[in-house]
Amino acid sequence: MGHLQELKDELAVITKLTTENKELTTEVKELTSKTFKLMIENKELVIQMAKQQEEMKQQQIQALKQQEEMKQLQIQALKQLSLLQNRVQAVMTQTYELHEYPIPRLFVVLPHGDSSWNIKNRFSNDFRLYFLCECGEHTKSTNSKIPHHIHLAKHEGYDITRPTDFFKQYGPYVLTILKMLKFGISVAGTVVPAVSLLTSSDTINQASSSLRQLASNIDRGMDQVIGCIEKASVDEGETVDGIKDMVENNEALEGADLRKLDTFLKNKDENKVLGNLYRTVTTEGHVKWVCIDHYRENYQAKAAKAFRDTVDVLGGSFDENVGRVEVNIRSKVQADQLYLTLEKAKSVYELDIIFCWDATYSDFKRLRDTLCTTNIGVLGLDLFLCEPQGVSTDILNRGRRYDPIFDIMRHPSIRSFEIVNTPPDLFQRSSLLSRNDDFSHLRHLGIPGYRLKIEDEIPSLKCLIANAPNLTSLGLVSTCESLLAVYNAVVGYQTYPIDFFQYGGENFLRIPPPRDSAQSKISFQNLEQLFK
Numbered sequence: 001m002g003h004l005q006e007l008k009d010e011l012a013v014i015t016k017l018t019t020e021n022k023e024l025t026t027e028v029k030e031l032t033s034k035t036f037k038l039m040i041e042n043k044e045l046v047i048q049m050a051k052q053q054e055e056m057k058q059q060q061i062q063a064l065k066q067q068e069e070m071k072q073l074q075i076q077a078l079k080q081l082s083l084l085q086n087r088v089q090a091v092m093t094q095t096y097e098l099h100e101y102p103i104p105r106l107f108v109v110l111p112h113g114d115s116s117w118n119i120k121n122r123f124s125n126d127f128r129l130y131f132l133c134e135c136g137e138h139t140k141s142t143n144s145k146i147p148h149h150i151h152l153a154k155h156e157g158y159d160i161t162r163p164t165d166f167f168k169q170y171g172p173y174v175l176t177i178l179k180m181l182k183f184g185i186s187v188a189g190t191v192v193p194a195v196s197l198l199t200s201s202d203t204i205n206q207a208s209s210s211l212r213q214l215a216s217n218i219d220r221g222m223d224q225v226i227g228c229i230e231k232a233s234v235d236e237g238e239t240v241d242g243i244k245d246m247v248e249n250n251e252a253l254e255g256a257d258l259r260k261l262d263t264f265l266k267n268k269d270e271n272k273v274l275g276n277l278y279r280t281v282t283t284e285g286h287v288k289w290v291c292i293d294h295y296r297e298n299y300q301a302k303a304a305k306a307f308r309d310t311v312d313v314l315g316g317s318f319d320e321n322v323g324r325v326e327v328n329i330r331s332k333v334q335a336d337q338l339y340l341t342l343e344k345a346k347s348v349y350e351l352d353i354i355f356c357w358d359a360t361y362s363d364f365k366r367l368r369d370t371l372c373t374t375n376i377g378v379l380g381l382d383l384f385l386c387e388p389q390g391v392s393t394d395i396l397n398r399g400r401r402y403d404p405i406f407d408i409m410r411h412p413s414i415r416s417f418e419i420v421n422t423p424p425d426l427f428q429r430s431s432l433l434s435r436n437d438d439f440s441h442l443r444h445l446g447i448p449g450y451r452l453k454i455e456d457e458i459p460s461l462k463c464l465i466a467n468a469p470n471l472t473s474l475g476l477v478s479t480c481e482s483l484l485a486v487y488n489a490v491v492g493y494q495t496y497p498i499d500f501f502q503y504g505g506e507n508f509l510r511i512p513p514p515r516d517s518a519q520s521k522i523s524f525q526n527l528e529q530l531f532k
Contacts (some may be wrong), residue, residue, distance in 0.1 A: 102322075103258055103274050104289035106132040106150075108181065109166075109174050110221040112159065122228040123164045128157040129265060131275030132177075135294040136191060138282040146293055149191040150181075152199050153275040154291055159266040166264045167229060169257070175229045178222050195219050273321035280323075281349055281375045285413065295347075307345035310337055323349035323375075330356040332363060339370040352380035359386055361397035364404035371408055377415045379408065384421035401429040409445075410437045418446035418475070424453065427460035439468035446475035448501050455482035458489045465493045475499040487511065 111117065112128035131153040140148050160166050167174070179185070184192045195218055262274065273279075278295040280288050304320075311318045314334055316327030325348055329335045342348060351371075355363075371379070402423070409417050419426070439445075445468060447454065454461060454476055465474070478486045478500050490498065491514065500509045 103261060104131045104277050105258055106134055106177065108132065108177050109160065109225055110218065111224055117224055122231070123167060127160040127163050129160055130157040131155065131277060133277065133291040133294060134288040135290050138288060139290055139294040139297050141297045144297060148294065149193040149197065151197070153277055155275045160264055161266050162264060171229045175226060178226050182222050195222065278321050279349060280347065281377065303344040304347060307341040310341045314338060320347065323347050325350065326352040328354040328356050335363065335366065339366065343370055343373045346375055349375055350378040351376050354382040356385055361401045361404065364402065368404040368407050372411060375413065377413050379414055379416070380418045380420060382420040383423050386423045398429055400431055402426050403430050406430060406432055406435070406437055409442065410439050412441050414441060416444040417442060418448070420448060422447055427457045432460055433463055437467050439464070440470050442468045442471055444473045445471055448475050448477050454478060455486055458485070462489050465490050472496050475501065477501045
């Protein structure tokens with residue numbers, strides 16, 4: 001019995017162990033299953049992490065690429081801005097001679113009218129040109145109460161004829177000015193305000209409905225014209241020849257370009273300066289066109305009125321918009337009246353004066369001293385009553401009677417000088433040959449005097465021309481017989497066109513500058529025939 005009980009106990013132990021073993025096996029299987037599942041999940045996590053790392057790597061590569069692209073765009077934008085600033089600088093610092101600057105130079109072109117914008121054929125749209133007031137540091141007075149930033153002139157503008165031809169001629173220039181205004185690029189003492197301030201409330205109140213309408217659409221209009229010029233397309237994509245190349249090489253307008261501008265304007269004002277602007281000259285000698293408000297900032301009303309009254313009394317004319325005066329002086333008393341007011345009138349830039357009496361050395365000296373105090377840059381002098389013998393009281397100065405005229409000619413402010421009805425003894429009664437004058441400031445010289453036999457004054461003429469190396473034009477009078485001798489005397493200095501006028505007639509011959517040094521040595525044997 002005892003042995004049987006032991007077997008039963010052992011069997012029970014074995015059964016228990018078997019059960020526990022099964023349970024352990026089950027647990028091991030479950031753990032193995034969990035472990036396998038975890039391994040699978042871990043593998044998936046590893047794959048997912050690797051994928052995420054690859055995505056992050058690609059994102060980093062893309063970010064670096066975008067940064068590089070952004071950097072290149074910034075560099076390109078800075079280059080374009082620099083190019084634009086250079087073009088604006090070239091335009092705003094371009095200086096013009098008074099005799100080459102007949103109309104305002106700063107203008108913009110914007111769409112005109114309520115008609116829809118034709119995208120396909122952009123130059124078939126209506127355009128209008130608006131001049132700008134060139135105010136800035138040079139127009140500020142001590143107690144100024146008005147803004148001195150660039151703005152549209154107080155004028156309703158001018159319709160443009162032949163837009164395609166106009167943009168071929170002026171497209172790059174207009175593009176530069178529009179971008180200067182749009183991006184607010186200020187240079188050369190000129191302040192460019194926000195686009196909304198280009199049309200002041202005062203300007204709008206005084207202008208027509210067309211300008212008031214422009215004020216509310218100026219930003220969009222600028223974008224339309226900029227796009228029009230940049231795409232430069234006509235008739236469904238046909239490129240306007242030369243515009244795109246010219247945009248990249250934009251230069252300021254030359255005097256000839258300005259003189260041609262009004263041929264494209266439809267509704268021009270008769271006998272008025274374009275844009276109702278006034279011509280002024282800065283202390284540096286630069287010509288600026290400004291509106292009436294900025295013009296009045298820098299001139300004394302009493303002095304201006306006194307000068308206008310004096311010119312009226314003398315029977316002359318004063319175009320205040322351009323600062324041009326034409327007057328006949330019949331005596332020393334009248335000359336003193338004119339000079340006293342002229343010295344205080346700072347808005348005169350061109351003077352055509354006729355001496356209607358036999359002036360002396362002291363009379364010319366008085367004129368010289370007066371002109372030295374003014375801003376006059378263009379001078380026309382008519383000496384038709386100056387006789388060779390002169391007046392008896394001036395006998396001591398006969399040998400230098402006309403020296404003050406050459407003093408005027410060499411003054412730094414004088415750019416254009418013409419002597420009409422030149423006295424026959426102009427050179428003989430001067431010390432020109434011994435003076436060694438510097439006439440380098442002169443750009444135009446005219447000696448169309450029929451009384452002066454220029455062929456008899458070859459040494460003096462050569463001396464005068466040689467000391468004026470910066471001339472851009474020259475006008476002389478000659479007979480058919482002496483034309484060749486006169487031309488050969490000056491051709492060695494010629495880098496500009498020469499206009500020859502015939503004695504007693506209006507026929508003239510324009511001879512262009514030689515193309516090379518060899519041409520200047522050619523004897524123009526048949527020049528006389530061109531006058532006949």
